[in-house]
Amino acid sequence: MKIDWGALGIVIVVSISASVLFMILLASSIRLLSASKVRANQGGSGAVMLSAGYALLALAALLVLFCIYLIVPQFH
Amino acid sequence: MVIAVILVALIFDFTNGFHDSANSMAGPIATGALKPRTAVIIAAVLNLVGACLSTEVAKTISGGFFDDELITASIILAGLVGAIIWNLLTWLFGLPSSSSHALFGGLIGAVVVGAGFASVNGWVIVSKVLVPSIVAPVVAGVAAALATVLAYRITRRTPSGHSETGFKYGQAFTASLVALAHGTSDGQKTMGVITLVLITANLQATGTGPQPWVIFAAGLAIGLGTYSGGWRIMRTLGKGVVEIETPQGAASGAATTATILASAHLGFGLSTTHVATGSILGSGVGRRGAEVRWSVARKMVFAWLLTLPGAGLVGGLAALLANFGTVGVVALLLLLTVACSLIWTFSRRHRVSHHNVTDSREVLVLAAASQTTYVEDPRVTTTPKPKQKTKKAKAKSAA
Numbered sequence: 001m002k003i004d005w006g007a008l009g010i011v012i013v014v015s016i017s018a019s020v021l022f023m024i025l026l027a028s029s030i031r032l033l034s035a036s037k038v039r040a041n042q043g044g045s046g047a048v049m050l051s052a053g054y055a056l057l058a059l060a061a062l063l064v065l066f067c068i069y070l071i072v073p074q075f076h
Numbered sequence: 077m078v079i080a081v082i083l084v085a086l087i088f089d090f091t092n093g094f095h096d097s098a099n100s101m102a103g104p105i106a107t108g109a110l111k112p113r114t115a116v117i118i119a120a121v122l123n124l125v126g127a128c129l130s131t132e133v134a135k136t137i138s139g140g141f142f143d144d145e146l147i148t149a150s151i152i153l154a155g156l157v158g159a160i161i162w163n164l165l166t167w168l169f170g171l172p173s174s175s176s177h178a179l180f181g182g183l184i185g186a187v188v189v190g191a192g193f194a195s196v197n198g199w200v201i202v203s204k205v206l207v208p209s210i211v212a213p214v215v216a217g218v219a220a221a222l223a224t225v226l227a228y229r230i231t232r233r234t235p236s237g238h239s240e241t242g243f244k245y246g247q248a249f250t251a252s253l254v255a256l257a258h259g260t261s262d263g264q265k266t267m268g269v270i271t272l273v274l275i276t277a278n279l280q281a282t283g284t285g286p287q288p289w290v291i292f293a294a295g296l297a298i299g300l301g302t303y304s305g306g307w308r309i310m311r312t313l314g315k316g317v318v319e320i321e322t323p324q325g326a327a328s329g330a331a332t333t334a335t336i337l338a339s340a341h342l343g344f345g346l347s348t349t350h351v352a353t354g355s356i357l358g359s360g361v362g363r364r365g366a367e368v369r370w371s372v373a374r375k376m377v378f379a380w381l382l383t384l385p386g387a388g389l390v391g392g393l394a395a396l397l398a399n400f401g402t403v404g405v406v407a408l409l410l411l412l413t414v415a416c417s418l419i420w421t422f423s424r425r426h427r428v429s430h431h432n433v434t435d436s437r438e439v440l441v442l443a444a445a446s447q448t449t450y451v452e453d454p455r456v457t458t459t460p461k462p463k464q465k466t467k468k469a470k471a472k473s474a475a
Contacts, residue, residue, distance in 0.1 A: 023223035027230035030242030
């Protein structure tokens with residue numbers, strides 16, 4: 001019996017890329033939502049940024065759901 | 077006998093829940109993203125859900141660790157007793173040691189004493205427990221550090237009020253995911269043990285996974301344990317190691333979840349505690365100006381190193397007793413009850429509950445990141461930048 005380096009490698013790659021991707025989506029969404037608020041306060045329309053922000057938020061949620069979907073054996 | 081072991085296994089699961097609820101919810105409680113009560117309820121429910129998600133780790137434990145021809149129910153019982161006692165002791169001292177390693181240590185100790193070295197599959201343990209236990213916290217730390225750096229960089233020009241609130245939700249969300257992952261990873265360990273008992277008692281075929289009722293019972297026990305809350309450890313983890321702002325909390329939660337779920341899926345018997353601590357430290361490294369208390373971190377590492385052999389020793393001693401047949405087993409159960417009630421009594425003397433989880437003196441100093449704790453000090457609240465607050469708070473504590 002040997003140490004399963006392949007599986008460890010998968011853990012490393014998946015963990016880091018998933019958390020980084022999630023964080024990029026979340027932070028960008030927060031930035032967009034905030035920018036839209038600022039724009040609205042200045043009298044402009046922040047609608048585009050607002051919807052883009054929520055879209056990214058939804059993407060982040062989808063990412064999480066997809067990852068959970070991957071590990072649940074009942075779905076396969 | 078089998079019923080007794082299953083009950084003790086569920087008790088272990090319960091202690092695991094309250095020992096580890098800190099992992100998921102310490103962060104958001106510390107930054108005020110979630111109220112303590114709400115946090116614990118969410119964590120409890122998600123632990124239950126998480127436990128039902130996967131069975132890979134359970135299969136590793138029930139199928140790979142030990143030679144199930146040589147193991148008896150009383151040996152497993154002894155291992156569980158070792159794990160529970162170790163878990164309660166570290167809980168008493170507020171050490172976020174690993175419940176998983178307590179379990180593995182206890183079982184290994186008991187098996188070695190009860191059935192000899194030959195019955196332990198050493199390589200499986202090295203490959204599925206020891207190596208991941210070193211690699212995973214580092215991975216989680218790196219992931220959390222990267223995510224933290226990105227979070228701050230992306231929201232650099234965003235008004236701090238907005239990003240603070242935004243990440244507060246983010247943190248609450250990822251913390252809930254950590255609770256889910258904890259259920260998945262640690263709930264399975266109890267399932268694995270119960271399945272192992274059923275296999276050794278010939279009630280279940282060798283090599284099969286846990287049965288549905290086992291999955292549900294384990295999930296329920298860990299959920300209840302989480303609900304009763306590990307306030308003591310929450311204090312160390314939430315504020316003791318590193319100051320945490322909401323973006324860091326969100327980042328470390330994401331990293332913890334990703335690492336745990338990925339490893340659980342591949343059957344690694346990972347310690348949630350180690351991973352969570354690793355990512356909290358990582359998030360501290362990732363934010364410029366954040367203070368990481370390496371001395372506290374070092375103390376934790378010692379606790380971790382002690383856990384496997386410590387729990388193994390207790391498990392081994394318990395196995396000696398269990399070898400005396402029925403009398404020994406009854407004595408063991410009595411001993412467990414006595415030990416539990418003793419530790420419980422000790423813990424009542426210095427209670428840490430949801431009322432005072434964030435307000436010890438040490439915590440106040442380190443709470444620099446979460447403005448809420450400081451409102452009483454006018455000098456501090458009027459300063460504009462969070463970094464200056466930290467310095468003043470430190471100066472104050474030194475004086």
